[in-house]
Amino acid sequence: MLTLAFLGVGSAFAKRNFHSNALVEAWATGPDQQDEPDDNLLIDFGSTGPLALSQLTQRDGFGYLSHQGAIRYGAIRRVFLTHLHADHIGGLEELALMGFQQRRGGCPAEEPSPRPMLFSSREVLTDLWEHSLKGGLGVLDGRRTGLDDYFAPTALDPGGTAAPDRFVLGNRYEFRLFPTDHIRLQRRFDWPSFGLVVRDRKSGESAFYSGDTRFDRANLEANGGDAKIIFHEVQLDPEPPPVHTLLAELLTLPDTLRRRMLLYHYSDRWDSPEFAKVSHEFGGFARPQGRYVLFE
Numbered sequence: 001m002l003t004l005a006f007l008g009v010g011s012a013f014a015k016r017n018f019h020s021n022a023l024v025e026a027w028a029t030g031p032d033q034q035d036e037p038d039d040n041l042l043i044d045f046g047s048t049g050p051l052a053l054s055q056l057t058q059r060d061g062f063g064y065l066s067h068q069g070a071i072r073y074g075a076i077r078r079v080f081l082t083h084l085h086a087d088h089i090g091g092l093e094e095l096a097l098m099g100f101q102q103r104r105g106g107c108p109a110e111e112p113s114p115r116p117m118l119f120s121s122r123e124v125l126t127d128l129w130e131h132s133l134k135g136g137l138g139v140l141d142g143r144r145t146g147l148d149d150y151f152a153p154t155a156l157d158p159g160g161t162a163a164p165d166r167f168v169l170g171n172r173y174e175f176r177l178f179p180t181d182h183i184r185l186q187r188r189f190d191w192p193s194f195g196l197v198v199r200d201r202k203s204g205e206s207a208f209y210s211g212d213t214r215f216d217r218a219n220l221e222a223n224g225g226d227a228k229i230i231f232h233e234v235q236l237d238p239e240p241p242p243v244h245t246l247l248a249e250l251l252t253l254p255d256t257l258r259r260r261m262l263l264y265h266y267s268d269r270w271d272s273p274e275f276a277k278v279s280h281e282f283g284g285f286a287r288p289q290g291r292y293v294l295f296e
């Protein structure tokens with residue numbers, strides 16, 4: 001079984017929900033039969049990530065992520081980064097540092113465990129260290145450190161030529177990245193940002209995770225056209241000019257796609273009456289802090 005729980009479903013500037021980060025868990029049987037999944041993956045970990053994850057540990061079935069009231073960062077096996085905005089990477093300094101200390105023995109519950117694998121494109125991984133993390137993490141115990149002191153970085157290539165374009169969880173679930181049209185320097189895809197297609201090798205079913213993106217119907221249909229569940233980002237208000245996907249744009253999609261679609265990355269106005277139509281026109285707004293079953 002593969003499940004996905006959003007730590008939060010909010011936009012970058014939302015205050016009523018945490019940032020849109022998700023915990024994916026692979027189970028031999030399922031959360032009803034197991035205390036802990038066999039493998040897991042964080043999709044992004046933004047500035048609100050540590051607080052959101054702390055709250056998640058209080059929920060039924062997520063106790064394995066805490067120890068004596070603190071987050072057990074050693075329980076996080078893998079992290080995938082869609083892109084470098086702070087609502088997607090702002091919690092990584094804490095995850096890196098606390099994980100490092102827990103692996104060194106600061107957390108009694110933690111057996112010596114490997115560094116979490118860190119997946120994204122080579123450009124994202126390089127810029128993550130040089131422009132975001134190095135300032136806070138670059139020196140430890142009187143020596144200079146690098147990204148691989150904290151993580152096992154693994155570069156992916158959406159073209160699949162310079163590196164694989166996918167990784168596998170639980171020897172069964174394939175995660176393939178694809179570029180998204182989020183921020184442009186001069187043209188589509190020249191600023192690195194990614195979404196994910198997840199495929200169950202056993203059933204052949206797939207799920208789609210849009211990442212941050214402008215409306216891109218061709219990309220959605222190519223990568224999510226046959227997905228049984230589609231997690232898609234949304235911007236509820238037409239202003240500011242979008243680097244995201246407007247609700248009005250998603251409403252132009254055929255009913256067959258919209259019914260399978262859960263919207264995330266939304267602003268604090270989601271429960272205004274004008275957005276009540278989301279529950280009729282789509283699968284609804286994604287809910288935070290609970291598991292969705294992607295594949296049985």
Ligand SMILES: [Zn+2]
Nearest residue numbers: 012085087212
């Ligand atoms: Zn975002």
Ligand SMILES: [Zn+2]
Nearest residue numbers: 083085182212
């Ligand atoms: Zn973004």
